[in-house]
Amino acid sequence: MKHFSLPKNGGLKVEAIPQDILHSFDKIYTEVRTDAYAASREIADFIVANIKEFESSSPSRPFKLGLSTGSSPISLYEELCARFAAGEVSFRNVEVISIDEYYPIAPDAHQSRNRKIHEVFLNNVDVLPENIHIPDGSIPQEKLHRYCADFDKIATGMDLLVIGVGDKGQIGFNEAGSSEFSRTRTLTLPYNSRKRQARNFNGNIADTPKAAITLGVATMKSAKTVALMAWGEDKAEAVYHIVEQECSAEYPASYFQHHDRVRLFVDEPAGELLTRCVAPWLIGPCEWTPKFRRKAVVWLCQKLGKPILKLTQQDYLQNSLDELLDVYGSYDKVNIDTFNELQHTITGWPGGKPGCNDTTRPVASTPYPKKVLIFSPHPDDDVISMGGTFIRLAHQGHDVHVAYETSGDVAVHDDVVIQLMDAAAQLGFGNRVEEVKKLIASKRPGAPEPVELLAIKAGIRRSEARGADRSFGLNDETNVHFLNLPFYESGGISKKPRTQVDVDIIKELMKRLQPDQIYMAGDLADPHGTHRVCTEAALEALDQLREEGASWAKRCTVWLYRGAWMEWDLGSVDMAVPLSPDEVVEKRHAIYHHLSQKDIVPFPGDDPREFWQRAEERTQNTARLYNEVGMAEYQAMEVFLKLY
Secondary structure, eight states, rough: OOOOOOOOEEEEEESSSHHHHTTTOSSSSSEEEEEEOOOOOHHHHHHHHHHHHHHOOSSOOOOOOOOSSSTHHHHHHHHHHHHHTTTTTTTTTTEEEEOOEEEEOOOOOOOOOOHHHHHHHHGGGGOOOGGGOOTTHHHGGHHHHHHHHHHHHHTTTOOOOEEOOOTTTOBTOTTTTTOOOSSSSSEOHHHHHHHGGGGTTTTTTTGGEEEOOOOOOHHHHSSSEEEEEEEEEGGGGHHEEEEEHHOOTGGGGGOOOOOOOOEEETTTTTTSSHHHHHHHGGOOOEEEHHHHHHHHHHHHHHHOOOOOOOHHHHHHHHHTTTHHHHHOOOHHHHHHHHHHHHHHOOOOOOTOTTOOOOOTSSSOOSSSOOOEEESSSSSTTTHHHHHHHHHHHHHOEEEEEEOOOOOOOGGOOOHHHHHHHHHHHHHHHHHHHHHHHHHHHOOTTTTTTOOHHHHHHHHHHHHHHHHHHHHOOOTTTTSEOOOOGGGGTTTSSSSSOHHHHHHHHHHHHHHHHHHHHHEEEESSSSTTTTTHHHHHHHHHHHHHHHHHHHHHHOOEEEEOOOOOOOOOTTTTTTTEEOOOOHHHHHHHHHHTOGGGGOOOOSSOTOOOSSSHHHHHHHHHHHHHHHHHHTOOSSSSEEEEEEEO
16 A cells, blocks of 8 residues: 655755765754655664674574564564565564553553554564563562562663654653663653553543553663654654754653664654754755745744845855855845745635636636535544635535545544433433443443444534534535545554555545545644545545546645644645634634534543634634735635645
8 A cells, every 4th residue: 555745845965965964963863764664664674684683693692672562663563574474584583572561451451562562563473472571561569669670681781672752752651751760660650641541542541551661761771772763743843852952851762862873763744843854955955946945935034033025145145045046046036936936825715716817826717616525534624624715615616525534433422422312312312321321331441342332423423524514505415425434443543454445435436526626634643543544545546546547536636734733834835725704713613513522522632722722723823924924914824735
């Protein structure tokens, strides 16, 4: 299956730069790769090479390999399993040490790290059972201290440690404030950590263990060689602090700045705040495309607090942008050209303005009306992420369809189900309250939810989505589609692999509608997350239709929106849709229709705000950024990147 990455538009000429200069800002040597899969292949090369080099020395003991669990290493484990199956590597002389485990928890519990690493890796290779060391979350409390001390002896001096970095810079369960000299121990998990981990326990923090066993930072640093990894834009800030800022207990992974043999592998979204990505002209020569020029000019505006048309030649020269002037001419020409280019991204007609000259507009005026297909990974991403544009498209007469790719069933709290069942009973539509209460009581922590309960939750989310769509004037019988992609329907947080079956469902809808425009999520936070999987499935469906010769598919344009947390930077925006105060309110009211996601969202992350609050702050901030570089002042703006 194909994997999605953003198109390149200029940037650092890496091949022309010596490695020491390329990494001149790194306090930890960092490799930035296109995506997690490309990086995982390189880490797999690194692991295999280390194992073979060790074996060539005729050792008297196994190679000691430290590994982590979580979402980061999944693509790496898939790669290692494939190489083992192909006969490229054996793990028979490898001793595997897993770095952490919840406490208390049974080794065979659904959420245990023990079970996870066996399922995704150990059961698929030839590691000998006696060479597997995983912290035991069932050890009696009175024996924990001695157990941790003994485990620390096993883990000390690993030949290679491969570990994922958390979105707060944590390593294992070593959270902010952990000591650089800490050893293997049990620790109490702080509330925010338990809230993050609750995703693995059906969103129920009450079922989430209050403690964990983890290798300490000093134990990890005792490894001869270390490979760190971080994927997704939600880890970008942590990566920036770990790689380019001073070592700090606030970001425990930064302690590896004090290790002699460490490399960090990141994908482009995780590395997006590094100097080589934010301001590569500070490092070396660049390829200067018009969009990359805009990125540099916007960066300069934001650094100096100036609008585009007030930038001076001295501003460019003093900030290492003399190469830009060499390519594009005088500074005032660069200013005017960039100003016009950015201004031309703004349109109140996301479907194209009929009967007008569209030479400088982001969307063609014909055909009109357009057939528009909005893909929404969950049943509320459409209104949260692009509700204002959705309103414009519908109100301007386009044939707008929305496709909800997953049911979103696991994101409905049990209390909401009982309340709605009770409402139905009070209205005389049948009393199923006790039946539903029994279903809820039958749930087991970590196990998939009962199918009957998930069906009710999916129905709740469908009804909410229909209500939001009707508020925009859509016919919820003909223009609203629920795809229920199979990869999502695991009954829990961990999803099934994406397959051609998912792609075929999307292809069938596309073939039937033959849209002129497609909107889809461009979130890149988690390579295995729902948004990304949905987008990759939709893009693969469109690619296959193009390869099969569908002429409409070759003409169709694809626009990427962002979620409630992230936004495209001004340098990459292809279309910006301004929203009036009334449209902001109309969008908010559409979000209100998703009552099951209000106040008690099972998986809110670290942001306590409701979705409408996050969405409004994001779009208002985008409007402010446009205004600060010299554009007109709007109430709010939704922005999009054109994929093709």
